[in-house]
Amino acid sequence: MNYQYYMPTKVIMGEDCILNHSDIFKTLGKRAMLVTGARSAKLNGSASDVTSALEAVGISYIVFDKVMSNPTVACVYEGAALAKENEVDFIIAIGGGSPMDAGKAIALLATQEIEETELFKGKYENKVLPIVAVPTTAGTGSEVTQYSILTNDRAETKMSIASNYIFPAVAFLDARYMAALSHTTLVNTAVDALSHAVEGLLSVRRSFLSDALALESIQYITEALKTIKAMDVPGKITAEMREKLLYASFMAGVVIAQTGTTVVHAMGYALTYFKEVDHGKANGLLMGSYLSLVEKEAPELAAKVLSAMSFTSVAEMNELILPLLGEKIALTEEEIEHYTQKVLKTSNILNCTVKPEKKDVTDMYVTSLK
Amino acid sequence: MNYQYYMPTKVIMGEDCILNHSDIFKTLGKRAMLVTGARSAKLNGSASDVTSALEAVGISYIVFDKVMSNPTVACVYEGAALAKENEVDFIIAIGGGSPMDAGKAIALLATQEIEETELFKGKYENKVLPIVAVPTTAGTGSEVTQYSILTNDRAETKMSIASNYIFPAVAFLDARYMAALSHTTLVNTAVDALSHAVEGLLSVRRSFLSDALALESIQYITEALKTIKAMDVPGKITAEMREKLLYASFMAGVVIAQTGTTVVHAMGYALTYFKEVDHGKANGLLMGSYLSLVEKEAPELAAKVLSAMSFTSVAEMNELILPLLGEKIALTEEEIEHYTQKVLKTSNILNCTVKPEKKDVTDMYVTSLK
Numbered sequence: 002m003n004y005q006y007y008m009p010t011k012v013i014m015g016e017d018c019i020l021n022h023s024d025i026f027k028t029l030g031k032r033a034m035l036v037t038g039a040r041s042a043k044l045n046g047s048a049s050d051v052t053s054a055l056e057a058v059g060i061s062y063i064v065f066d067k068v069m070s071n072p073t074v075a076c077v078y079e080g081a082a083l084a085k086e087n088e089v090d091f092i093i094a095i096g097g098g099s100p101m102d103a104g105k106a107i108a109l110l111a112t113q114e115i116e117e118t119e120l121f122k123g124k125y126e127n128k129v130l131p132i133v134a135v136p137t138t139a140g141t142g143s144e145v146t147q148y149s150i151l152t153n154d155r156a157e158t159k160m161s162i163a164s165n166y167i168f169p170a171v172a173f174l175d176a177r178y179m180a181a182l183s184h185t186t187l188v189n190t191a192v193d194a195l196s197h198a199v200e201g202l203l204s205v206r207r208s209f210l211s212d213a214l215a216l217e218s219i220q221y222i223t224e225a226l227k228t229i230k231a232m233d234v235p236g237k238i239t240a241e242m243r244e245k246l247l248y249a250s251f252m253a254g255v256v257i258a259q260t261g262t263t264v265v266h267a268m269g270y271a272l273t274y275f276k277e278v279d280h281g282k283a284n285g286l287l288m289g290s291y292l293s294l295v296e297k298e299a300p301e302l303a304a305k306v307l308s309a310m311s312f313t314s315v316a317e318m319n320e321l322i323l324p325l326l327g328e329k330i331a332l333t334e335e336e337i338e339h340y341t342q343k344v345l346k347t348s349n350i351l352n353c354t355v356k357p358e359k360k361d362v363t364d365m366y367v368t369s370l371k
Numbered sequence: 372m373n374y375q376y377y378m379p380t381k382v383i384m385g386e387d388c389i390l391n392h393s394d395i396f397k398t399l400g401k402r403a404m405l406v407t408g409a410r411s412a413k414l415n416g417s418a419s420d421v422t423s424a425l426e427a428v429g430i431s432y433i434v435f436d437k438v439m440s441n442p443t444v445a446c447v448y449e450g451a452a453l454a455k456e457n458e459v460d461f462i463i464a465i466g467g468g469s470p471m472d473a474g475k476a477i478a479l480l481a482t483q484e485i486e487e488t489e490l491f492k493g494k495y496e497n498k499v500l501p502i503v504a505v506p507t508t509a510g511t512g513s514e515v516t517q518y519s520i521l522t523n524d525r526a527e528t529k530m531s532i533a534s535n536y537i538f539p540a541v542a543f544l545d546a547r548y549m550a551a552l553s554h555t556t557l558v559n560t561a562v563d564a565l566s567h568a569v570e571g572l573l574s575v576r577r578s579f580l581s582d583a584l585a586l587e588s589i590q591y592i593t594e595a596l597k598t599i600k601a602m603d604v605p606g607k608i609t610a611e612m613r614e615k616l617l618y619a620s621f622m623a624g625v626v627i628a629q630t631g632t633t634v635v636h637a638m639g640y641a642l643t644y645f646k647e648v649d650h651g652k653a654n655g656l657l658m659g660s661y662l663s664l665v666e667k668e669a670p671e672l673a674a675k676v677l678s679a680m681s682f683t684s685v686a687e688m689n690e691l692i693l694p695l696l697g698e699k700i701a702l703t704e705e706e707i708e709h710y711t712q713k714v715l716k717t718s719n720i721l722n723c724t725v726k727p728e729k730k731d732v733t734d735m736y737v738t739s740l741k
Contacts, residue, residue: 002385002614004544006621009379015372028497127398174374209591210622213583221579244372251376252580 004208007165008258010134010145012251014174014244019047019135023054025171029131030090033062036080036104038069042095045181047137051093063087065107068096071152071159071273071280072103074117081110084130091131094169097190098141098150098280101134105149105167108132121153121160134169137178139246140190140281142197142254144172152274158343159270168258174251176244184235185279188226188325193281194250195222195322196288200263201256202306203295204352211259214252219309221249226321264357265291267349268365271340272330282326289319290365295355302354329370337366374578377535378628380504380515382621384544384614389417389505393424395541399501400460403432406450406474408439412465415551417507421463433457435477438466441522441529441643441650442473444487451480454500461501464539467560468511468520468650471504475519475537478502491523491530504539507548509616510560510651512567512624514542522644528713529640538628544621546614554605555649558596558695563651564620565592565692566658570633571626572676573665574722581629584622589679591619596691634727635661637719638735641710642700652696659689660735661727668725699740707736 013022026033033055035048042048048064055062065080084092084107092111094104108130109115115125134144143149149162179187198218201211225246228238238246269283278286292315296303303315312318332340341362350356357365383392396403403425405418412418418434425432435450454462454477462481464474478500479485485495504514513519519532549557568588571581595616598608608616639653648656662685666673673685682688702710711732720726727735 002618003388004382004384004618006382006384007380009381010377011379012374012376014374014376018373209587209618210584210625213587213622214580217579217583248372248374248579252583255580 006210006259008145008168008255010169010172012145012172012174014248016175016177018175019050019054019173020057022173023057026055026060026133027058029133029170031060032087032089033060033091033093034084034087034089035062035064035066036068036092036094036107037064037066037100038096039066041137041181042066042100045137045178047095047135047175047178050175051095051135063089068100068103070099072099073152073154074120077103077106077110077151078117080107084111089130091133093133093135095135095137097136097138098143101136101141101143102149102151104134105132105143105169106151106162109162109164109167121162123163125164125166127166129166132167132169134172136172136174136247136250138182138186138190139179139243139250140193142194142250142257144169144174145251145254146258158274172251174247176240176247179243179247180237180240185327187238188229189279189281189285190250191222191225191246191281192285192322192326194246194253195219195226196265196281196284197253197257197262198222199288199292199306200265201253201260203263203291203302203354204260205354206260206352208259211256215256216309218249218252218256219306221245223310223321226325230321230325261349261352263291263349263353264344264362267344267347268340268362271343275336275340276330278330285322285326286329287365287369289315289322290369291357292318294357294361294365298355332366332370337363340366376580376629378515378538378625380539380542382515382542382544384618386545386547388545389420389424389543390427392543393427396425396430396503397428399503399540401430402457402459403430403461403463404454404457404459405432405434405436406438406462406464406477407434407436407470408466409436411507411551412436412470415507415548417465417505417545417548420545421465421505433459438470438473440469442469443522443524444490447473447476447480447521448487450477454481459500461503463503463505465505465507467506467508468513471506471511471513472519472521474504475502475513475539476521476532479532479534479537491532493533495534495536497536499536502537502539504542505548506542506544506617506620508552508556508560509549509613509620510563512564512620512627514539514544515621515624516628528644542621544617546610546617549613549617550607550610555697557608558599559649559651559655561592561595561616561651562655562692562696564616564623565589565596566635566651566654567623567627567632568592569658569662569676570635571623571630573633573661573672573724574630575724576630576722578629581626585626586679588619588622588626589676591615593680593691596695600691600695631719631722633661633719633723634714634732637714637717638710638732641713645706645710646700648700655692655696656699657735657739659685659692660739662688664727664731664735665725672724702736702740707733710736
C-alpha cells in the first residue's frame with residue numbers, strides 16, 4: 002500500500018469562532034488583505050467579523066472585493082498586484098469557492114513571479130503568503146484543500162493550481178454566515194460537497210481514511226438534501242443542519258485533498274465554462290450517469306456509495322437530487338463532442354477507479370442532460 | 372458546535388517509503404540526530420534505511436540510542452544536550468512510542484531553555500527542531516500526535532508534554548519494520564492502538580470526524596486481534612495485516628490528537644509506573660471496566676464501540692483481549708487507594724463523557740485486576 006496523507010490546515014469551528022480566536026491573526030503578520038466577492042461577505046456578516054477581529058488585535062488591512070463567480074486568471078493577477086503593492090503579510094479569503102480559490106492563487110502570486118502560461122504547471126517555490134479561509138457556503142471544501150480552481154480562457158475551461166503550499170493555514174467555520182444563502186445556492190453547494198465525497202470514494206487514490214470521512218459526509222449531506230426536498234416551499238433549514246452541512250463539506254474537502262476529483266468534475270467544468278451552469282449543479286446533473294457506469298463495472302463500489310445515502314439504486318439518488326437542481330440544459334452534438342475531447346485530456350480521468358472511454362463520456366453527457 | 376481540527380504531519384506510507392522519499396530530508400536541514408532505543412531500530416532495518424537515505428542526499432547525522440522504555444525526563448534532557456552540542460537541524464525518531472516521544476521532547480528542549488519543573492506546564496515557544504517519526508510498532512500513534520509522554524519521577528507517574536509545536540513534520544510508515552516484533556509486543560501495541568480509538572469515542576472532545584476514523588480503526592484492529600488469537604501457536608501475521616494494523620494505529624493517533632485519552636490511560640499510567648506493566652497491556656486490562664461503566668450511563672455509546680468490533684457485550688470484548696495479554700497483576704488495597712488519588716488529579720478525567728467518581732476508579736482497578 003503506497004499512501005500519503007497531508008492536510009495541515011488548522012480548522013476552528015463554532016459560533017463567533019473568528020472573534021473568539023482573533024489572536025491567531027497575530028501569528029500571521031501585521032497587514033492583511035481580505036479577498037471577497039462584491040457583496041455576500043458584506044451581507045452575511047463574515048467580513049465585519051473579520052475586520053472587527055483584526056481591529057481588536059491591531060492588524061491593518063486592505064480589501065480586494067473584485068472576485069467574480071468562477072474567478073479568472075486575470076482577476077488573481079490583479080489581486081496579487083494589489084497585495085504586492087501594499088506589502089501585505091497574509092490573505093484572508095472569505096466566501097464560497099470563488100473568493101477562497103482566488104485568495105489562494107493571490108497568496109501564491111504575491112510572492113513569486115509566475116508567467117500566466119506557467120500558472121497551472123505545478124512549479125512553485127515554497128514561499129506563499131499565509132492564507133486564512135472563511136467559507137460562507139457548505140460546498141467547496143476549498144478551506145481545507147491545496148487546490149485553487151480558476152477559469153483559464155486560454156484553455157477554455159476551469160483549471161487547478163494544485164500545491165501543498167496553498168493549503169490555508171487556518172480555516173474558520175461559522176455556520177451563521179450560511180443563513181443568508183438563497184435556496185438555490187444552498188442546494189447547489191450542498192450537491193457540490195456531496196459530489197466531493199462521492200468522487201472521493203470513486204477515486205483510485207481513495208484510502209481507509211478518506212473512505213471513512215466520505216461515507217460520514219455523504220450521510221449528513223443526504224440527510225440535509227432530504228430535509229430540503231421535503232419542504233413544501235423553499236425555506237430555511239435549521240441552524241443545526243447548517244452546521245452539520247458545513248462540517249460535512251469540510252470533511253468532503255479533506256477527502257478530495259487526498260483523492261482528487263473524477264470525471265464528474267472534469268465534465269462539469271465544460272458545462273460551467275461554456276454554458277454558465279453553476280458548478281455544484283453541473284456535478285449533480287452528471288453524478289448519476291457516472292455512478293451508473295461504475296455500477297456496471299464495480300457494482301460493490303457503487304453500492305457502497307448508494308448505501309451511505311440509504312439508497313439501493315442510482316435512480317433513487319437521482320430522484321432526490323435532480324428535482325432540486327432546476328432546469329436541465331440542452332447541448333448540441335457538436336458541443337458534446339467538443340466537451341468530450343476536453344474531458345479526455347484532464348488528469349481527473351486518471352483518478353477514476355472505473356475509467357470512462359470516449360464513448361462513455363459522450364453517453365454520460367447525453368443521458369445526464371436529456 | 373465548538374470544534375477544532377489540527378494534524379499537520381505529512382504521512383507517507385509504503386514499502387521503502389524512506390528510501391523513496393529521501394529528498395524530503397533536504398527540506399529539513401543539513402545535520403540530523405537519530406533518536407532510538409538500544410537495539411530494535413538496528414535489528415528491524417529502520418535505522419539503516421534512514422542512514423542510507425541521509426547518505427544518499429548528503430545529510431550528516433549523529434545517533435542518540437539511549438532511549439529506554441517509558442523514557443525519563445533525564446533521558447530527554449541528555450538527548451537535547453547532545454543535539455545542542457552538535458548543532459543538529461532536525462530529529463529523526465525511530466521506534467515504538469518511547470523513542471518517538473523522547474525525540475519530540477528532545478526537539479523541543481534542543482531549542483529553548485525549560486526548567487524540569489516547568490516541562491509539563493504547556494508554556495513553550497514556537498521554535499522546535501523539525502521531527503521525522505518512523506514508527507516500528509503499530510500502537511502508539513505518536514507519529515501523528517502532539518504528545519510526548521514521559522516518566523516523571525517527581526510526580527511518580529507518566530506525564531504529557533502536549534503542544535502543537537511537536538507534531539512531527541513527516542511520518543514514514545513502513546510496515547516491514549514490524550516483522551521483527553515479538554508476539555507480546557505485537558499484541559500489546561495493537562491493544563494500545565485499540566484503546567486510543569475506543570477512548571476517542573468515549574471522549575467529550577469526540578467529533579464526527581474522530582468518530583469516523585475511530586470506528587474504522589477499531590474494526591481493523593479487532594480483525595487483527597481475532598486473527599492473532601486464532602493462531603494455534605504464536606506466529607507471524609501476514610505483511611498485509613501488519614500494514615493494516617500500522618494504518619489503523621495511525622488513524623487512532625489522529626483520533627487522540629483531536630480527542631485526548633480518558634481515564635483508561637490515566638489508570639494505566641500508574642500500573643506502568645509502579646508495577647512496570649507494559650503500557651498497551653495496562654490499557655487493555657482496564658478498558659473493559661471503563662466500558663462497563665459507560666454502558667450503565669450511556670448504553671448507546673458503549674454499544675457503538677462494541678458494534679464496531681462486531682460484539683454485543685463487554686464480556687465478549689474481554690474474552691478476545693484479556694487472554695492475549697497474559698498474566699494479571701495483584702494490587703493491595705493501599706496501592707489501589709494511592710493510584711486512585713493520582714488518577715483523580717489527571718486531565719484525562721475531564722475528557723471522559725461518562726465521568727468516573729472516586730469509587731468508580733477504585734472499583735475499576737479491583738474488577739480489572741481480579
